[in-house]
Amino acid sequence: MAEAANVGRVLYGYFRSSAAYRVRIALNLKGLAYRQAPVSLVKAEQRSAEFLALNPQGLVPALQDGDVLLTQSLAICEYLDDAYPHTAPLLPAEPVLRARVRAVAQAIACDIHPVNNLRILNYLKDELGQDEAGRNSWYRHWVSEGFAALESLLAAQSGPFCFGDNITLADVCLLPQVFNAQRFNVDMAPYPRLAAIADALAEVPAFADAHPSRQPDAF
Numbered sequence: 310m311a312e313a314a315n316v317g318r319v320l321y322g323y324f325r326s327s328a329a330y331r332v333r334i335a336l337n338l339k340g341l342a343y344r345q346a347p348v349s350l351v352k353a354e355q356r357s358a359e360f361l362a363l364n365p366q367g368l369v370p371a372l373q374d375g376d377v378l379l380t381q382s383l384a385i386c387e388y389l390d391d392a393y394p395h396t397a398p399l400l401p402a403e404p405v406l407r408a409r410v411r412a413v414a415q416a417i418a419c420d421i422h423p424v425n426n427l428r429i430l431n432y433l434k435d436e437l438g439q440d441e442a443g444r445n446s447w448y449r450h451w452v453s454e455g456f457a458a459l460e461s462l463l464a465a466q467s468g469p470f471c472f473g474d475n476i477t478l479a480d481v482c483l484l485p486q487v488f489n490a491q492r493f494n495v496d497m498a499p500y501p502r503l504a505a506i507a508d509a510l511a512e513v514p515a516f517a518d519a520h521p522s523r524q525p526d527a528f
Contacts, residue, residue, distance in 0.1 A: 337515035347526035
């Protein structure tokens with residue numbers, strides 16, 4: 310059951326940001342109430358003086374948890390796991406499995422996502438003169454390369470989620486990346502394991518409630 314409303318916990322994010330999407334999922338899994346403060350990436354609000362005072366990188370998300378201000382989605386998710394350990398652990402206790410979960414999460418958040426986020430796509434357009442077809446080709450290439458590796462990494466795993474019957478940080482990262490891949494018409498047929506996991510996760514309320522279409526700044 311979610312805790313009582315906590316006005317001291319604020320998530321600064323953008324509804325389609327996969328990094329903010331991850332944190333919404335983690336907060337929902339933990340049953341932690343929070344208020345959203347939308348930061349429009351399309352309007353470049355992340356470059357405003359007000360937001361840069363919160364995160365000098367000019368990136369979303371940022372999480373204000375009482376007196377604590379944190380950035381970087383994986384760091385925020387691990388903080389939530391450490392600070393609120395009694396519900397929905399995101400990392401297994403066993404060291405080897407813990408490392409494998411982190412490896413999949415980082416393959417998505419550190420290898421696939423950074424070369425395909427909005428600021429990279431805007432640079433391809435504004436500085437390198439790539440048209441929409443060229444930008445979409447770039448996106449699909451790097452996502453497809455990353456998904457092929459993930460499909461291989463997870464092929465030996467059983468159960469509905471990345472690592473069996475328990476949701477982990479790997480799942481928290483996977484569904485937002487699949488959502489964005491589908492926005493760019495990435496063919497998921499070569500990745501049946503990833504597609505099946507994403508379908509299972511989409512039925513979990515904590516994931517469904519974090520979907521971009523359900524956020525206050527969705528349009």
